[in-house]
Every structure is written in structure tokens, then in C-alpha cells.
Amino acid sequence: MRSRFPPLDWPLAFSTLSLIGIGLATVYSATSVPGAHEGMWVKQLVWFGVAAAVAWIVAAVHYRFYDSVSWPLYALSLLMLVAVFAIGAERMGAKRWIEFGSFQFQPSEIAKLATAFVLARFFDHARLDLKKIRWWLPPLLIAVVPFLLVAKEPDLGTASSFPAMLIAMYFWAGMPAGQLLLGLSPIFNVALFFLTGSVWWFVGLFVGLLAYARPRIVVLVAMLALNGAVAVALPNLWNHLHDYQKRRIETFLNPEHDPSGSGYQVIQSKIAIGSGGLVGKGYLKGSQKALAFLPMRHTDFIYSVVGEELGLLGSLTVVLLYGIVVFRGYRLASIARDGFASLMAVGITTALFFHILVNMLMTIGWAPVTGVPLPFLSYGGTALIVNCIQIGLLQNVALRRREY
Amino acid sequence: MPQGPPQRDRDTRFGVLAGLGLAGFGLIVLGLVRLQVFQHDALLRLADQNRIRLDVIRAPRGVIFDRAGRVLADNQPSFSIVFRPAPIESTLRARTLVRSDWLARVCGVLVVDSQEVKRKVQEANRTGQTAVLRRSAPFAVMAAVEESRSLLPGIDVQVAPIRRYPEGTLAAQLLGYAGEINDHELAERLEKGYHLGDLIGKTGLERRYEEVLRGEDGAEFVVVNAMGKRVTTLEEGPPRLPVSGRDLIVTLDLDVQRSLEEAMEHVERGAAVALDPRDGSVLGMVSKPVFDPNEFSQGISFARWKQLNSGGAFPLLNRAIQSAYPPGSTFKVVTMLAGLRQGLVHDGSHEPTGCTGGYYFGGRRFGCWKKEGHGNLDLVSALQHSCDVFFYQLGLRMGLEPLEQTARGLGLGEKTGIDLPGETRGLVPSSAYYDQHFHTGRWPRGVLLNLGIGQGELLVTPLQLATMTSILANGGRAVRPHVVSAIQGVPGFKVGKPVESGVETPVQNWDLMHLAMRRVVEAGTAGAVRIPGLDVAGKTGTAQNPHGNDHALFVCYAPASAPTIAMAIVAENSGHGGSISAPIAAHVLKKLFLRDSTSTAPLSPPAVAAADTVGD
Incomplete structure (x- = not known):
């Protein structure tokens, strides 16, 4: 049975494109304050062009290929995670980036994909029996190694997506x-x-x-x-524990109690979102001063700008679009006939879902400030490419969902 | 081909994952509704009122009181000119700030060094913390800042308490000073919650009791206008109020301290310590030359700092505990006590050879300070006239070990454990020490002669001398010298562990010691301390100094029958103990016990024993 259109998952494609569109518009608005970062949205648009092309290729190559290169890719990504400690660029006290000239990327993003591939390959085994230690222990080790390396950078937000992925895939594999x-x-x-x-x-x-x-x-x-x-x-x-050690843990659990640090950002973020009300102050009309005092408003806290300018209406729309992405991701996993494809879809969807959740909870003050960008919306080339690769992989599964 | 999970099970599991997704997004919807519907009005108001900033409310340090409740160190408000880094785009802005003429304007208005400002601004931008550009700014500077605020973005005026030492140079080294935390200290203490611009105790009590004196800074969210000027506080985020540091009550007696400082006025370098021998509390402690800790509170310039630390005078050094001197003849009391304990001497005993102005041993002549000789003196007269020849022989007969033991029993050669930082331990040589410096067992007996009169390798701090005198006054009972007697809010505070040193010997030996030391004052080398109506026991010392003039030393306690004060005085490079240091002690004792001033001595009433004050 052949139709005129390839069997892409259209709701997934539509919501992703809408989110990227909203992201571009918001980056434009957030950086329209005179003085800094003007024109960033153009850069982001260029990044989107690159990301779309990459996603296209990722979707076109048969997922069997990713299955077969999963272990080498995993090994390579671990190597890069180790290398980042030696040659990584340090920003704001964390070593997360490797730079090639003006191009830079986070090895943790590649490790996330590679780990999803390896786990899917491992769980997709005829004799898999998760009641036995030799079957459930290896996946734990596979996920723990990159988790520890990324946590050490430190990047706790990205690191915790590894256990999240692992748990979802254990569950999907039949535990x-x-x-x-x-x-x-x-x-x-x-x-x-x-x-x-x-x-x-x-x-x-x-x-x-x-x-x-x-x-x-x-x-x-x-x-x-x-x-x-x-x-x-x-x-x-x-x-x-010493008092200061206790305080550090408490601050991690409840950053608002540390008014000099991240508590400040959270308060500003809550003010921006809350002041938006039902319909917002209007696009580009976010109170400039409140905006200017909102730190990282075009990256980690971009959702606060959406909340301020577009109100509950806008922020709920964004939640709905993310909901469709996550729902379609899991749905593809459940209809894919191939084991590897299905497991990979669950891993990737969970990683996306986890990042969305951690970032949004942070902007409304219900999760610690960990420096995780919001997929598709936040400014940043690497993140956009990786997120589009993830969507490309899901579409890959959609294109071949009837294959064995 | 490997199989995935069966389809029916898959549907259930999809249901669970989708349910989790729903729950997660539901939580976010809940949070959005809470902020954008229920808290909308309040948050909108905040957004309209421009912007919000976090200000630190500085906690005042604890106050230091003397034993009668008189203030030695407290706080006064001062205005600091600070730089507050912008919370966003700070690196970008920092570049423009330092590049533009902003820097020149700031330095012009504040009258500060531009390199220093540049460094501080960069540091503040890096850490996001407020930097103090000028501490305790005079009114003219403040007015200039207020006038040109719009040209000085990031610059603000902050009220902060600074340290005030109302008595100026009085007991400066003992109190120490508090100054702005430096990079090194900050790196060490970041985890204890210190920030850029904090005050921290640098020396003396301020340093030793830093943890007690330091308060806990508060914080408040304030609403500021576009120029960075504070408009109001944030109602939604209640301030964390500062907690001031704990007060210290020190054993110092301002009257003793004042008279000690008066008496030491003409001493260029040296130190004096007065203890209450009954419990070891420090009544007074002077180190010369002095400095004014208030200079540091207001932010000392680098040039002034260099000036203070050059020239060899080192006014910041607390010579009472940080400098060690040869004890000279004051050590003869140790030799005498050790001889009594060994049974080598007793009341009326003589040494084999009389004094002819010198003593020959090992082919070398050891001179007595009195060139014409003392004749053949008995034990008490030998101490009274400080006859070197007598003590040469006693030291030689006794050997090293008993001398060392008694010296250590009197608290020499070890830190006293006083609650002040930087105390030095001095030196009481042991046989191991000589074994190391000569060859094992091959060191000459001649060192014993020198030790017997307090010369040679011995080194003691003025505080150790005062402690030794206290133990003598107590008949062998040791006490731990200490400065702080109470900390506000810490019931039952006590400094250190009880002391283990002390000297045991029969009471008739103590009687003889007291008698001999009283004779020193009544008819011996310390005639300058002869005060009618007051019974004083003491010992003079003149320590040879290879680098210059002799050091003049004197130790004493009074009233001899029931001592309430024990003193040690060291005047560097100034001559004889009897003529230089003893009069200093006399001045203090007269002020305290004879009430020839307006002093309100809180010490025990003078125990006047008229019958004891016989002339020569």
C-alpha cells in the first residue's frame, strides 16, 4: 500500500516545527532589548536550517545502521566525555563544551543518543530475562558511566536524563x-x-x-x-555533615532559600511569568525592565518570556505542543514492530520529556536551577541540532513502522 | 528476528508512560495557573515597580568590654561606596565600563586608585558580588556620588558598620584589628559564608575570636529604580535579619592597662604584662611600639601598610607573646628554686667559692656584673644582690636536668596557651637540644654556668615571665593566662584546658623564695620599687644582647603576703633592669595600691603591712 506522502508522523512534525517557530519568535523578542544580543534570532534561524538538514539525513538512514554502530558510537562518546575534562572549555564553573575553532558542542548530548542506541540494542535480545542479574545489571552499568561523567562536569540536569532514560527502557523492555x-x-x-x-x-x-x-x-x-x-x-x-555542607544540600533542594544565588533568578522568572496573566502583555511588549533583569532570558529561562508576553494562553499552547511530541514519541514506540526501533523511541522520547520537565519546573520555581535549556525554544545551535536529530530518529521509526 | 514485547502488554505499558507524561505536564499547568491566575496581581505589581535587587544587611561584630564593662571595641555606622555588578550581560557591560571613561569618572569622584578599582570591578563582575570601592567615605565624597549618580551606573552608597576602637592605641596588639577580607582568606573561607568586602579579624582577639565576634549577615530584596537607587523593600520576600556577633568580656582592667601604658611611654621597644596570679587573667598587656587599629577599620592604604611593616619596629607584633628574650638574672629565681628542690642549697648556705668579681672554670673566666666582687654571700643575699658567681656554681653543681625541670614547671619553654594567636614558645634547652648542637654527650659543662644566671640559649616571652612570677606568687600552683572571661550567650565559657605544669616543694622553700624576692626590692637591686606601705617581691634582670644594648627586665608580684598582681616588664636595648624596668612596675603599683590618682582600681584592697617595710 503506497500513498503519495511518505508515512511521516505528521502531528509530531507539525508540533516540532511550531515549537521551533515559537522559539525563533521568542528569541527575537528576548534579545530585542537594545544593547545586547541583537540579531540572535537570525543566527538561530541559520542553525535551524542546519538542524533540519541533519534531521532529514538521520531520518533517511535506516535505523539498523544506528543499531550496528551503537557500541563504537557509545565508546567514542565516553572518550569525549573524558576528554572534556582535559581539553574542555570552562564556562561559569563547569566544563561541558569541546571547541573546534568557532564550533563547539557538548559531548554529553552525543552520549545521550549513543546510550539510547546501546540500551535499545541490549534490551532487544531474544533471550532477555530481566529477572536474572546478568540481564538487568549490564544496562545499569551502561547508563551509570556516562551519568557519572556528566555529573562530574558538573551538569546535573543533563546527567539525570540518563537514569530517566534507563528506567523508562527497563520498563518498556518488560521489567x-x-x-x-x-x-x-x-x-x-x-x-x-x-x-x-x-x-x-x-x-x-x-x-x-x-x-x-x-x-x-x-x-x-x-x-x-x-x-x-x-x-x-x-x-x-x-x-x-558540617553546617555549610548541610546548607549546600538544602540550597540544592530549595534554591529560593539562597537569595544571593539562583534564588534571585527564580524570583525574577516567577515575576515575569506571573505578571503575564491570562493573555500576556503582548508579543514584544514584555516589560523591558523586568525582562532586562531576567537572567538568561533567551536560553535557560526563555519559557519565562513566553509566559510574560503570551500569558497563560501562550504558555499552555507550548505545553500542549510538547505534550503532542511526547505522546507521539511513546505512541510510535508502541506501534513500531521492530524491537530496537521501539526501545530507541522510548529512550529518546523520555530524554526529551525529562529535559522539558526539568526546565519548565525550574522556571516556575518548582525544581532546582540546573542549567538545562528548553528543547526547541532556547537559543543554542548544538541543542537545536541534537533535538532535531532526536525528532529525526522518531520519524525514522515512523517511516519504517510496518517493517520487521 | 528478535521480538519486542507482546502487543497487549505494550498497550498497557504505553498507557503507563502516557499517564506519566500527563502527570508531568499537569504539574506544569498547575504551576502556571498558580502564578498566572492566582498570584497574577501581586507579581504584576512587582514587575511594574521596575526591578528587584538583593541587598546584604551587614551584621555588626560583637563588642569587646573590659572587666568593668568599659568598651574596648565596638561598631560605628559608615558609608561605603560600592559597585554592584549588573545581574545580566555583566561581562559585556564590564568591558564597556572599564573601557569607557566610566573608570576615570569613578576614580575622580571617589578619589581612589584606578588600578584598584579596575581589579575590584572585574572581580565583582566575575563573582556577581558587590565590591566595596571606598570604605567609610567622608561626607564630601558621598555628596559627589549622589550628585552624579546618573553618570556612574553601578555605583551605590551602602551603610555598613565598621570597627571602632574608642581607646585608640590602647592594648592595640591584644585587641588586634578587623579589616576587609583579602583574596587568600576569602578562598579559604568561602564555604563558611564569607563574601567579598566582609570584615574579618586579622590579629589579636579579633582574630582568635573571629567565629564568636562575627555576626551573620542578613539579606533583603529591595526594589530599585532604573538608576539603581533603592525605592522600597519587597513585601513578598521578607528580609532575613542580620544577627550581630557575640560580645566578649575580657579580663583586662582598663586602669591597670592605662597605668602600664603611661609607665611604658618612654620605652621605644618592649613589652609588659600584668596578670592576676590567682586565676591567670590578664590585667594589662602592652607592646611597644603601638599602632592605631582604627586606621585599619577605615581601610588602610598600601603605602601606609608598607610603612608600618618596614623599619624594623613592627608595631603590629605583639611582643608580649610573640617576641622571646633571654631572661637574664630574672632566671636566678629558677636556679634558686631548683637548688632548693634538689637540697643543694638551704637558708644560710654558701657556695664553695666567694665572689671576687669573677669565677674560673675550664680555663675561662666568667665575670660577675659587680667587678669588685660581692664577697662570700649566703643564698638569700646572693639573690638579693644578684651575684653571678654564686649562681654559676649552683648551676654547675646542679646539672641540666633539675634546672630544665623547674623551668618547665614554671611554664617556660612551652606556650602558655593564652587565647591569643601567634604565641611563641621560647626555648628552655634540654640535653637533647645540646646533643643536637654539639655532639651527643660532648657538650661543654660551661653552658651550665651561663644557664644558672639566665644567659645562654634560654629564651622567654614577657608573658611567660609573668606566668612564672604568678606561679612563684602562688607557691607553685600554676594558672593558665587568659584574656577572655565571658562570651555573651555562652554560659560556662572557659578558656583552654586546666594547666598541668606547676612546681611542688615544701612550704619552707617557698617562704625562703618569697623572703629572697622581697629582699631584692627592700635592700637589693630593685630599690626603685620600694614603696612605703606596700610589700613587693621581685627580681631584676639585665640580658646581654649580641645585637645591641642590654635588655632591661623586671618581674614582681604584690602584695607579697597575698599577691593580686604579677608583672613582667621587658624594655629592649635600654640598659639595667633595676634602673629602667623596675621604675615602670613601681609606677603601676603606686597607681593601683596607693590611690595617688583618680583610678578606681577594682582589685582587692591594698594589703598594707607597715611592719614589713623596713629600710635598708
Whole structure:
């Protein structure tokens, strides 16, 4: 059955293009303040041309190719992550970039793609049995290595997309939900301790989890021991920390309590969004002074500009467009007949979703300021290209969704 | 071909992922509605009122009081001219600022060095922190800034407390000073919450008790206009109020300190310490030459700083604890006490050879300060007249170890543990020390003769001498010298651990020591301290100094029957202890005990024992 149009995923393509369009318009508005960064939107437009071409090629090459080069690509990306410590360019206290003349890129972006390929390849195995340690342990190692390297840069925002991807792909590969949640329980344990200051919340949750998952006795004992150790060690560890160390952790969890640092940006961002109201102040009419005091308004905090100028209407539209991207991504995963393609789609969609979430939660003050740009909207060439590659890969799956 | 998950299971799992997506985006919608609907009015108002800035509210340091509650160091408001980096495009703006004539304008208005301003502005732009360009600016400068504010973007006036030392140079080295934190200190303490432009204790008490004296700065969000001038505070973000530092109450007695400084007025270099022997509290501590810590509060110029540190006078040095001197004849009390403890001497005992103005040992002549000789003196008279020949022989007979032990028991050769930074330990040589400098076991016995009269390798600080005198006054009980007696808000504060040194010997030996030291004052080398109506025990010392004139030393305690003050005085390169240093002690004692001034001595009432004050 052949139609006149290639079987692209049209809703996905439409929302992506709309988001990029909104991004260009917002970069134009954000940098229209006299004095700095004028004309950035033109640069971004050029970047978009490059990104679209790259995405086209990525979509045209059969995904089997990515499957076959996944390990070499993964090895190369790890090499670059190590190299970034030696030859990386330092900006604002973090080494994230490698520069070739005037061109520069973040190895962590390539590592993200390569890790998705390798994980998809690994999980797409006929004898995969996630109840056995030799099957569930290797993916954990595959994701942990780039996670640690990126976290060390430090770039905690990008780094945490690795575990997010891993968890989603475990789940997609067929790991029972109970087992997965049980495996994640030490993380809940730490998180609940910091949120509530008591171990009892977690104890309740853990008992419920055990009743739901009904693990084998070996797993039960291991998880009990692990969580017990965490529960005993954590408060002791906490009490032995110096005051300034505690403060640093608390600032990480709640940046608004550090008014001299990122709390300042968050307050400015909230003022910009909140003052937009229902319909916003109008495109290009964002209060110049408020804007000028909004740091990184064309990059990490671009969503605040959308909120200020286009109001709830505009910001909800953007959320809706992102919702379509994420929904279509997962949908493609579920209709793709090939295992590798399906798993890759889940990994890539999750990484995108995670970045969107972390950035938006940051601009409304509900997540720590970690320096993650907003996909498709934020100014920045590398990020735009990588995000378009991700969409290209999803379209790749769409084009061949009926193949085995 | 490998198989993916079965389709039915896939649908369920797709449902879960889509549900998570919905939940995530739902959370964002919730946050948007909260900000853009419910908090819209409040946030819009803020956006309209131009802009918001974070200001630090400086916390004042703790106040330092003397034992009677008189202020030694407090704070006064001052106006600093600061540079506030713009929160955005700061690097871009910094470039234009430093390139343009902005720099020239700023330096012109503030009357400051342009290199310094350039460095500070760049640093501020890098760190985003406010930089202090001129501390405690005079009114004229402030007025000039206010007039030309529109030409000086980024420049602002800030109210900040600075340190004030109302008594000026009084006890300057003991109090120390607080100044602006330097790059090195900042790098070390970044994690403790220090910022550019903070005050930090640099020397003395200010440094030792930095953690106590330092308050916790507050912060507030303020709304500023386009020129960077503050309009109002932000209601939505309540300020964090500053917490001032804790106050210190020191053992210093302003009256003792003042009279000690008066008495030391003509001493060019030297130090004096007065302790309360009963508990070791420091009543007074003087180091000459002096400096004025207020100079540092207002921001000292580099030229002035260089001037203070050159010329060899080193006014910042606290000679009372940081300089070590040979003790000279004041050490004879140690030799005598060690001899008594060993049973080598007793009341009325003589040494084998009388004094003929010198003593021959190992083919070398060791002279006595009195060239015509003292004759054959007994123990008490030997100390009274400070006969070198007597103590040469006693040192020789005794050997090194008993002498070293008693010296250490009296607190020499070790840090006293006083709560001031930079104390030096001095030197009491041990046999290991000589083994190292000569060959093991091959060092000449001649060193013992020199040690017996306090010459040779011995080095002591004035504070150690005062501590030694306190232990003598106490009949062997050691106390730890200390400056701070209480910290506001810290009940039961105590400096350091209890001391372990001290000297044990039968009471008749102590009686003999007291008698001999009283004779020194009544009819010996320290006649200058003979005060009718007051019973003083002391010992003079004149330390030979290879680099110049002799150092004049004197130690004493009074009243001898129930001592309430113990003093040590060292005047560098000025001659004899009896003629130079003893009169200094006499001046202080007269002021304190004879009330010949308007002083309000809080010490115990003078214990006047008229019967004891016999003439020669």
C-alpha cells in the first residue's frame, strides 16, 4: 500500500516545527532589548536550517545502521566525555563544551543518543530475562558511566536524563513494574527522608510496595538490607555533615532559600511569568525592565518570556505542543514492530520529556536551577541540532513502522 | 528476528508512560495557573515597580568590654561606596565600563586608585558580588556620588558598620584589628559564608575570636529604580535579619592597662604584662611600639601598610607573646628554686667559692656584673644582690636536668596557651637540644654556668615571665593566662584546658623564695620599687644582647603576703633592669595600691603591712 506522502508522523512534525517557530519568535523578542544580543534570532534561524538538514539525513538512514554502530558510537562518546575534562572549555564553573575553532558542542548530548542506541540494542535480545542479574545489571552499568561523567562536569540536569532514560527502557523492555519500583526504592528512601525528615513515610511505602511486588525471598532480603542500611546511615551521615555542607544540600533542594544565588533568578522568572496573566502583555511588549533583569532570558529561562508576553494562553499552547511530541514519541514506540526501533523511541522520547520537565519546573520555581535549556525554544545551535536529530530518529521509526 | 514485547502488554505499558507524561505536564499547568491566575496581581505589581535587587544587611561584630564593662571595641555606622555588578550581560557591560571613561569618572569622584578599582570591578563582575570601592567615605565624597549618580551606573552608597576602637592605641596588639577580607582568606573561607568586602579579624582577639565576634549577615530584596537607587523593600520576600556577633568580656582592667601604658611611654621597644596570679587573667598587656587599629577599620592604604611593616619596629607584633628574650638574672629565681628542690642549697648556705668579681672554670673566666666582687654571700643575699658567681656554681653543681625541670614547671619553654594567636614558645634547652648542637654527650659543662644566671640559649616571652612570677606568687600552683572571661550567650565559657605544669616543694622553700624576692626590692637591686606601705617581691634582670644594648627586665608580684598582681616588664636595648624596668612596675603599683590618682582600681584592697617595710 503506497500513498503519495511518505508515512511521516505528521502531528509530531507539525508540533516540532511550531515549537521551533515559537522559539525563533521568542528569541527575537528576548534579545530585542537594545544593547545586547541583537540579531540572535537570525543566527538561530541559520542553525535551524542546519538542524533540519541533519534531521532529514538521520531520518533517511535506516535505523539498523544506528543499531550496528551503537557500541563504537557509545565508546567514542565516553572518550569525549573524558576528554572534556582535559581539553574542555570552562564556562561559569563547569566544563561541558569541546571547541573546534568557532564550533563547539557538548559531548554529553552525543552520549545521550549513543546510550539510547546501546540500551535499545541490549534490551532487544531474544533471550532477555530481566529477572536474572546478568540481564538487568549490564544496562545499569551502561547508563551509570556516562551519568557519572556528566555529573562530574558538573551538569546535573543533563546527567539525570540518563537514569530517566534507563528506567523508562527497563520498563518498556518488560521489567515488571513491582520489581522496577522495588529496585528504585533506595532513591525513594533518600528522597522521602529529605522531604519529610522521618524514615516512617518510607517504611509505609516500602511495605505497600512489597505487598504489591511480592518479590522472591532473595530479592526481599537484599532490598530489606539495602534500605535498612540507607535508613540507618542517612540520618547519621546528615548529622555528621558540617553546617555549610548541610546548607549546600538544602540550597540544592530549595534554591529560593539562597537569595544571593539562583534564588534571585527564580524570583525574577516567577515575576515575569506571573505578571503575564491570562493573555500576556503582548508579543514584544514584555516589560523591558523586568525582562532586562531576567537572567538568561533567551536560553535557560526563555519559557519565562513566553509566559510574560503570551500569558497563560501562550504558555499552555507550548505545553500542549510538547505534550503532542511526547505522546507521539511513546505512541510510535508502541506501534513500531521492530524491537530496537521501539526501545530507541522510548529512550529518546523520555530524554526529551525529562529535559522539558526539568526546565519548565525550574522556571516556575518548582525544581532546582540546573542549567538545562528548553528543547526547541532556547537559543543554542548544538541543542537545536541534537533535538532535531532526536525528532529525526522518531520519524525514522515512523517511516519504517510496518517493517520487521 | 528478535521480538519486542507482546502487543497487549505494550498497550498497557504505553498507557503507563502516557499517564506519566500527563502527570508531568499537569504539574506544569498547575504551576502556571498558580502564578498566572492566582498570584497574577501581586507579581504584576512587582514587575511594574521596575526591578528587584538583593541587598546584604551587614551584621555588626560583637563588642569587646573590659572587666568593668568599659568598651574596648565596638561598631560605628559608615558609608561605603560600592559597585554592584549588573545581574545580566555583566561581562559585556564590564568591558564597556572599564573601557569607557566610566573608570576615570569613578576614580575622580571617589578619589581612589584606578588600578584598584579596575581589579575590584572585574572581580565583582566575575563573582556577581558587590565590591566595596571606598570604605567609610567622608561626607564630601558621598555628596559627589549622589550628585552624579546618573553618570556612574553601578555605583551605590551602602551603610555598613565598621570597627571602632574608642581607646585608640590602647592594648592595640591584644585587641588586634578587623579589616576587609583579602583574596587568600576569602578562598579559604568561602564555604563558611564569607563574601567579598566582609570584615574579618586579622590579629589579636579579633582574630582568635573571629567565629564568636562575627555576626551573620542578613539579606533583603529591595526594589530599585532604573538608576539603581533603592525605592522600597519587597513585601513578598521578607528580609532575613542580620544577627550581630557575640560580645566578649575580657579580663583586662582598663586602669591597670592605662597605668602600664603611661609607665611604658618612654620605652621605644618592649613589652609588659600584668596578670592576676590567682586565676591567670590578664590585667594589662602592652607592646611597644603601638599602632592605631582604627586606621585599619577605615581601610588602610598600601603605602601606609608598607610603612608600618618596614623599619624594623613592627608595631603590629605583639611582643608580649610573640617576641622571646633571654631572661637574664630574672632566671636566678629558677636556679634558686631548683637548688632548693634538689637540697643543694638551704637558708644560710654558701657556695664553695666567694665572689671576687669573677669565677674560673675550664680555663675561662666568667665575670660577675659587680667587678669588685660581692664577697662570700649566703643564698638569700646572693639573690638579693644578684651575684653571678654564686649562681654559676649552683648551676654547675646542679646539672641540666633539675634546672630544665623547674623551668618547665614554671611554664617556660612551652606556650602558655593564652587565647591569643601567634604565641611563641621560647626555648628552655634540654640535653637533647645540646646533643643536637654539639655532639651527643660532648657538650661543654660551661653552658651550665651561663644557664644558672639566665644567659645562654634560654629564651622567654614577657608573658611567660609573668606566668612564672604568678606561679612563684602562688607557691607553685600554676594558672593558665587568659584574656577572655565571658562570651555573651555562652554560659560556662572557659578558656583552654586546666594547666598541668606547676612546681611542688615544701612550704619552707617557698617562704625562703618569697623572703629572697622581697629582699631584692627592700635592700637589693630593685630599690626603685620600694614603696612605703606596700610589700613587693621581685627580681631584676639585665640580658646581654649580641645585637645591641642590654635588655632591661623586671618581674614582681604584690602584695607579697597575698599577691593580686604579677608583672613582667621587658624594655629592649635600654640598659639595667633595676634602673629602667623596675621604675615602670613601681609606677603601676603606686597607681593601683596607693590611690595617688583618680583610678578606681577594682582589685582587692591594698594589703598594707607597715611592719614589713623596713629600710635598708
